[in-house]
Amino acid sequence: MQNAIPPLLQLRGISLRFGGVAALANISFDVQEHEVRAIIGPNGAGKSSMLNVINGIYCPQEGEIVFNGEKRTRMSTRMAAAAGFARTFQNIALFQGMTVLENVVAGRNLKFKASLLEQAVWFGRARREEAAQREKAEEVIEFMELERYRKKVVSQLPYGLQKRVELARALAAEPRILLLDEPMAGMNAEEKREMCRFILNSNRRDGTTIILIEHDMSVVMDISDRIVVLDYGRKIADGQPKCVRDNDEVIRAYLGRSERVG
Numbered sequence: 202m203q204n205a206i207p208p209l210l211q212l213r214g215i216s217l218r219f220g221g222v223a224a225l226a227n228i229s230f231d232v233q234e235h236e237v238r239a240i241i242g243p244n245g246a247g248k249s250s251m252l253n254v255i256n257g258i259y260c261p262q263e264g265e266i267v268f269n270g271e272k273r274t275r276m277s278t279r280m281a282a283a284a285g286f287a288r289t290f291q292n293i294a295l296f297q298g299m300t301v302l303e304n305v306v307a308g309r310n311l312k313f314k315a316s317l318l319e320q321a322v323w324f325g326r327a328r329r330e331e332a333a334q335r336e337k338a339e340e341v342i343e344f345m346e347l348e349r350y351r352k353k354v355v356s357q358l359p360y361g362l363q364k365r366v367e368l369a370r371a372l373a374a375e376p377r378i379l380l381l382d383e384p385m386a387g388m389n390a391e392e393k394r395e396m397c398r399f400i401l402n403s404n405r406r407d408g409t410t411i412i413l414i415e416h417d418m419s420v421v422m423d424i425s426d427r428i429v430v431l432d433y434g435r436k437i438a439d440g441q442p443k444c445v446r447d448n449d450e451v452i453r454a455y456l457g458r459s460e461r462v463g
């Protein structure tokens with residue numbers, strides 16, 4: 202049966218080349234609003250490239266992106282931000298010298314409505330907005346259970362907590378679509394469980410649509426509604442976790458590599 206609700210995001214025939222390397226070859230898939238959609242695949246499969254196409258860091262040579270019913274040949278980073286995309290990175294990209302609170306407030310910048318000129322001529326409104334941004338940032342800090350660390354400088358926090366701060370900063374923008382590039386990389390089992398809980402809470406509480414790259418297959422199978430599998434820039438499977446896990450081509454793609462499906 203056809204899904205009656207149009208997808209929030211559609212990638213159609215996306216191809217991206219770097220010189221002779223086809224990072225993405227004619228990739229199509231869609232993302233429904235409110236779902237947790239994973240992109241998996243062995244190393245070098247094209248997962249990060251796909252995320253970079255989605256939020257406009259890379260411009261594909263072919264294909265189109267339909268977001269919220271609007272067709273585009275590419276997404277610019279500015280458009281992506283305005284449309285409500287927020288992102289975390291494979292390697293932590295926080296302001297290391299700033300506190301947790303300052304980093305999370307920085308994530309609110311997108312929502313900061315008073316323009317620079319307004320801030321200059323109408324100090325009162327800017328002040329009120331600043332207070333509102335701070336309040337929202339504090340709310341996200343509480344949601345992410347970071348209260349104890351709010352005044353700590355990020356560089357002094359252990360890696361697992363920094364990953365959590367990065368998610369908090371992305372959530373502070375109240376994203377409609379959250380792009381997570383290996384949010385659990387390098388974490389121990391306990392930290393991964395916590396991170397899964399925060400991701401799912403955000404998805405359930407705020408309805409945030411989540412597109413996630415993750416190498417830990419048990420995590421992916423647990424938290425995703427649907428999974429798209431890439432291998433050498435091609436899409437080899439797309440569907441619910443159980444179908445993907447049992448797919449022969451997926452099993453073949455992972456055989457002989459360090460990662461395993463399921």
Ligand SMILES: Nc1ncnc2c1ncn2[C@@H]1O[C@H](COP(=O)(O)OP(=O)(O)OP(=O)(O)O)[C@@H](O)[C@H]1O
Nearest residue numbers: 219222223224242243244245246247248249250251
């Ligand atoms: N900026 C770039 N310049 C040149 N080649 C690139 C660039 N980015 C990615 N590639 C190439 O594109 C292919 C896909 O890379 P990508 O990083 O998207 O894969 P991935 O699935 O995210 O890998 P990993 O799991 O190792 O992060 C690889 O062959 C990679 O070397």
